[in-house]
Amino acid sequence: MSYTTHPEVKPEVTGFFDEATNTISYVVKDPASNSVAIVDSVMDIDYAAGRISYHAADELIGFVKGNGYKLEWLIETHVHADHLSAAPYIQSKLGGKLGIGRNITVVQETFGKVFNEGTEFQRDGSQFDRLFDDGDTYKIGELECLAIHTPGHTPACMTHVMGDAAFVGDTLFMPDGGSARADFPGGDAGVLYDSIQKVLALPDETRLFMCHDYGPNGREIKWETTVAEEKAHNIHVGGGKTKEEFVKFRTERDAQLDMPRLIIPSLQVNMRAGELPPKDDDGKTFLKVPINAL
Numbered sequence: 001m002s003y004t005t006h007p008e009v010k011p012e013v014t015g016f017f018d019e020a021t022n023t024i025s026y027v028v029k030d031p032a033s034n035s036v037a038i039v040d041s042v043m044d045i046d047y048a049a050g051r052i053s054y055h056a057a058d059e060l061i062g063f064v065k066g067n068g069y070k071l072e073w074l075i076e077t078h079v080h081a082d083h084l085s086a087a088p089y090i091q092s093k094l095g096g097k098l099g100i101g102r103n104i105t106v107v108q109e110t111f112g113k114v115f116n117e118g119t120e121f122q123r124d125g126s127q128f129d130r131l132f133d134d135g136d137t138y139k140i141g142e143l144e145c146l147a148i149h150t151p152g153h154t155p156a157c158m159t160h161v162m163g164d165a166a167f168v169g170d171t172l173f174m175p176d177g178g179s180a181r182a183d184f185p186g187g188d189a190g191v192l193y194d195s196i197q198k199v200l201a202l203p204d205e206t207r208l209f210m211c212h213d214y215g216p217n218g219r220e221i222k223w224e225t226t227v228a229e230e231k232a233h234n235i236h237v238g239g240g241k242t243k244e245e246f247v248k249f250r251t252e253r254d255a256q257l258d259m260p261r262l263i264i265p266s267l268q269v270n271m272r273a274g275e276l277p278p279k280d281d282d283g284k285t286f287l288k289v290p291i292n293a294l
Contacts, residue, residue: 001135003146007203009163011143014063015209015223018042018056021083021262022212024223025056027063028140028162035141036064037073038096039160039167040211043086043274045265050287052276057086061093071096072140076128077169077211078157079107081184081267082260085274098273099130099138101149103156108271110185114293115268120278127273132158150199152192153180159199165207166227171195172208175229176216178236179246183254185294189247196237204228264289 012029026039042056064071071094074087078101087098108123125131130138134149146161153170160167170180171192179196182189199208208230210223232238237246260266265287268277276285 003135003148003161003202005146005161005202005206006144007164007206009143011140011163011165013165013207013209013224016056016059016063017213017221017223018083020044022214022221023080023083024210024213025060026167026209027060027069028165028167029069030141030143031163032143033141034067034069035072035143036069037075037140037145037162038064038071038087038090039075039209040077040080040169041074041086041090041274043084043089043269045084045262047262047265052084054086054089057089060086061090064094070141073138073145074098075160075167076100076270076273077160077167078154079104079111079267079270080170080211081154081263081270082212083262084266084269087274089274097129099132099147100125100128100273101147101156101158102131102133103149103151103154104128104131104271106155106186111267111271114185114290115288116290121272127275148198150195151186152182152188152190152195154184155186157195159195161202161206164203164205165209166199166202167209167211168199169211171199172230172234172237173210174213174216174222174225175233175238176219176235177210177213178234179250181254181257182250183257189250189254190243192250193237193243193246200227200231200237202227204231259294263294
């Protein structure tokens with residue numbers, strides 16, 4: 001599929017780094033209005049204590065309110081396995097529509113089984129306001145945005161192109177960080193390589209914004225690069241590396257990785273669009289720990 005982009009339009013992008021999860025959330029502003037989107041918000045969790053809080057989300061809310069912006073979209077690039085989404089909390093304070101890739105249904109079906117969810121857990125994506133298909137467009141004010149299906153890390157991964165800015169989720173990291181793992185249920189290294197090529201086919205000057213950065217080799221945290229930089233210098237796919245080379249490396253590398261620290265709470269919450277599991281008869285909320293299932 002060929003995609004129509006608008007690299008002449010340059011939205012204002014403000015990143016917010018969450019140190020606890022190495023996640024970057026973004027407020028993206030339409031240059032022609034006060035309309036904004038929030039991409040990949042974070043809900044705080046003290047996992048050991050079982051406590052949820054909203055410090056990171058409140059920072060985003062304060063920024064939007066303080067600047068007199070209107071929130072139109074809450075975008076999830078994918079079902080995150082390393083942090084919890086704060087989208088419903090932000091939506092309750094600021095409004096806006098919540099969107100994710102249509103293959104959220106695949107993720108819900110997979111992890112609905114892993115976590116032994118009952119029939120009350122809907123596996124049709126109805127927890128979200130919009131399910132994006134490959135090539136779908138939507139608007140933030142006057143800014144036309146494009147959703148590109150970029151699976152491989154998860155089946156539901158999407159890259160969102162907003163003017164000259166693209167939000168790649170976990171499809172790519174900074175050039176010295178490479179790419180995301182592809183060994184989660186539904187992941188596929190070969191599919192991830194093909195998805196990365198979709199991103200690298202965007203105009204060279206396209207600004208790419210990462211969902212995570214870990215400061216490889218002790219460098220300072222960064223989250224913005226360009227298509228040209230990734231094509232030339234990405235340590236996993238840059239410089240013309242072949243699909244076969246990538247799949248071999250990615251498969252061997254993934255076999256050495258531990259599960260993310262927050263994968264169990266993250267998946268249970270994020271497959272519900274950021275909502276906690278329903279309360280029991282005593283009004284208490286619990287997360288499940290599946291044994292030998294991940």
